Amino acid sequence: MSNHPPLRRYHAPVWDEPLAMEMSVAGRRGQHYPIVDADDLVPAAMRRQAPPELPEISEPDVLRHYLRLSQQTMGMMGISLFGTCTMKYNPRLHEKLAAGPHVAEMHPEQHPDTMQGLLECVWRLEDALKALSGMARFSFQPAGGADAAYTQACITRAYHAAHGDADRRTQIVTSIQSHPCNPATAAAAGFDIVTLPLESNGYPSIQALRAALSDRTAALFINNPDDMGVYNPEIRDWVDAVHAAGGLCFYDHANFNGVMGKIRAADLGFDACMFMLHKTFGVPKGGGGPAVGAYGCTEKLAPFLPGPLVAKDGNGFAVEPGAASSIGRVREYWGNIHQVMKAYGWVAAMGAEGIAEASDISVALNNYMEKKLLAIRGVTRSHPDQPGWRLEMTRYSLGQLYEETGVGGGDVQNRMADFGIDAFWMAHEPWIFPHPFTPEAGEMWSREDIDYWIAVLAHVCDEAYRDPDMVKSAPHNQAVGKLAGDDLDDPAVWATTWAAWQRKHGG
Amino acid sequence: MRAHPYMPNSAPALKAAILAELGLDDAEPLFGQIPEDHRLREALPLPLPPAITSEVELSRHLRGILAKNRHCLDNISFLGGGCWQHHVPAVVDEIVGRSEFLTPVWGTPSSDLGRNQAWFEFTSQLGALLGMEMVGLPVYSWGCAAGHAIRMAARITGRGKVLVPAEMSPERRMVVDNYCAAAGAGRAIEVVAIATDSATGRLDLGDLDARLGADVAAVYFENPAYLGMIESDAAAIVEAAHKAGALAIVGVDPISLGVLSPPSDYGADIAVGSTQPLGVHMHGGGGLGGFIASRDEAIYAHEYPTLLNSMTRTAAGERVFAMSLMHQSSYGAREEGKDWTGNSTYLWAIANAAYMALLGPLGFRELGALILRRAHDAARQIASVPGISVAHPSGFFKEFVVDFGGTGQSLDAIDEALRVRGIFGGIDLGARLPGREHQALYCVTECHSPADIDRLVTALREVCA
Missing domain, CATH: 3.90.1150.10 (Aspartate Aminotransferase, domain 1)
Known part of the structure; x- marks a missing residue:
């Protein structure tokens, strides 16, 4: 114990901050708009009768309220070693640029001539991720790592349908140590899940994999290293076995930070992979998004990618709507394209x-x-x-x-x-x-x-x-103490809104 | 070699000291688990451009790229359709830029109390706008929310068909189509389109009735609809759905709810929509977020895919917030969970909370009225240009369909001429919906001044002359 550094004195700010809904004083205003009369413009049946029960608060009080709530949020002001999420610095230069009008005030359906800067960011980041993964193309539409796994599920469906094999290939194989989004998104896309257990060496045996494979196998969804820091050295043989059975191989690269520049998914034979820009590539967590699960694939799967995509076109960049065989969309438009800009900035600052x-x-x-x-x-x-x-x-x-x-x-x-x-x-x-x-x-x-x-x-x-x-009995130095442990699965107890709380529990 | 500014342990002596603690003078042995033939050797350094480690240079580089954009403040934009230019109060920008909100990952109910309270204020205020007591934490987008809600309805009813408007946003429709498709026979949800009544621009109630039946899980409609129309028959649509034993899901633009009836007033079972209008900049589409809300009843609650942030108490009786029904999420149940959840758009939920608190009931009413008035004034003036008409000159919220068929010019040519004049014309519908050739969806909000509309009309007179 003696060689440890001394512990800091710490206490979270305590504000006893009321809910915004409790700060209301009739007649106070936080924003004005020019006053016009428009009652005649709403069909009578659709006019709002009772005003919404929103608080009436002045502008400075709204600001101070949320600043206090921010102070009661530890985030990365402390030390966060939240495993599997790769907590890292989010360069504030990128935040500043993304908040400026050249990013914030762009509409996703603008003419490509007016979006050349954003399209260039997409193209440059795609180029960098191609180098890091060996993949042929990337889509940044998936709005999180789970959405990238879902994209793979949709592409798997489309790929086997294109080969006349959709009704037969209905199984996704994964490991008990894969992130829950892998089996969950595959199930949402209609697949059955085959889950492999771990052996004492930290990864499933290839015999278990072989026993799971058949002409019903649609794809393997796997991470490597897993969340225990163990690398499966047989992964090439896994990929070969899955391919021999007619399945696709998807590499969930959530744990890329330990192997960046050391291995490449395509070199190991994978058909597709996913990088999390909000983890590995320096984009902020935001408490859970907006995020990007950058989805990359080989030429084999590129025809199924969701649109739009960016292509280099002479001096500039053109928009490709997505191939005829595309899965369409997993989320509207370009995805969280402002995060793509930030991730490009991170790659540019870091270099190989x-x-x-x-x-x-x-x-x-x-x-x-x-x-x-x-x-x-x-x-x-x-x-x-x-x-x-x-x-x-x-x-x-x-x-x-x-x-x-x-x-x-x-x-x-x-x-x-x-x-x-x-x-x-x-x-x-x-x-x-x-x-x-x-x-x-x-x-x-x-x-x-x-x-x-x-x-x-x-x-x-x-x-x-x-x-x-x-x-x-901890915590003792936070704004509030430990949960009472009320049964939040009880319909009479849970309250996701203030109205529900008041009805069930009073004020 | 200089230490990289982002990496405190890249100071050479320190890095060597850390390795020395492990008995190493080089990091390479640490990767011993990885077989040699898996390693990328020859390509190092990877073919990436040289690092720009000085911020002064990086800033110039990135600003140089971004300057190639033309944005919607320097130009007048009439683009909407699923991502909208609304005014974002400066206070909202200040709040979402706070490092405390920008950086957290998960925390504990005590240590991230403030963020969780802000989330509760998001769900509570959105619930007040919608007239609904159960609101989930946000999902990726409106399209994704609609897809999840349709899947909720299919699970609740045990039925496998959904009716959707034929003229919904193609972007949202493509998302819904993916959410309804399934590998394997017999698992997909069939998506069937309901026609538009060409006389009113609203849903064709006769066609709706004809398509309803005992196999329909839900009727999904939008209010205002993609082409801007206020669905004044909403109560009749809901009633028809309920008569067939189907749920009624409505997609709404929450910024309209200071002046338009909330979904609860016309009996909708589940409401979905976009959170982007509520204080989030467009960000090229990166501002999108989606919500799912319903009555607070177990039958709905038990099908939510989202995280459900509930107010509760500490042992000492203080207010605190924690997750409800976590076991049914994909985190708790993997493939047995309700669809899936994960990183979403939670930072924007804080922007939404601050926005709703700033506007209050009177702000939403003034804003709704202003948007209605500006949009209708714009439609009338645009329709005064020879050769141009507005398909349905009243009964819309902030978007309306402009028909350029009488100008004898292609929309591409018109839009290009407008761009030269610093104007981004509305969304070209001919490329997106059948039968809408020469038509465009124009969006007008509080961000458009009367002078902006004058500029558009003057430009259209020149261009279409």
């Missing part, structure tokens, strides 16, 4: 060497952390016997801590937040290890940040043995 260095640092820092975390009493790692360095993440377990102290992962999250640490990621469902947690160091956090994060976890685990109630 910067990107390779970022993956070096991510992996080095993860292993640096691993050495120190495993020295903490109560912490173990998944697949303890799997030798070698992990990639950019390691899956740990607080199962031992829980057995010995009764303190679980959620308690530790809450207590760590008392020292300015944003909640760690546990694991996607299903949990194969008890009380999992998955920090990801990435390339943005300094060694001091990492040492501090480790010091806080060491402190909290130590506290769990000394004074478990202190951890179990």
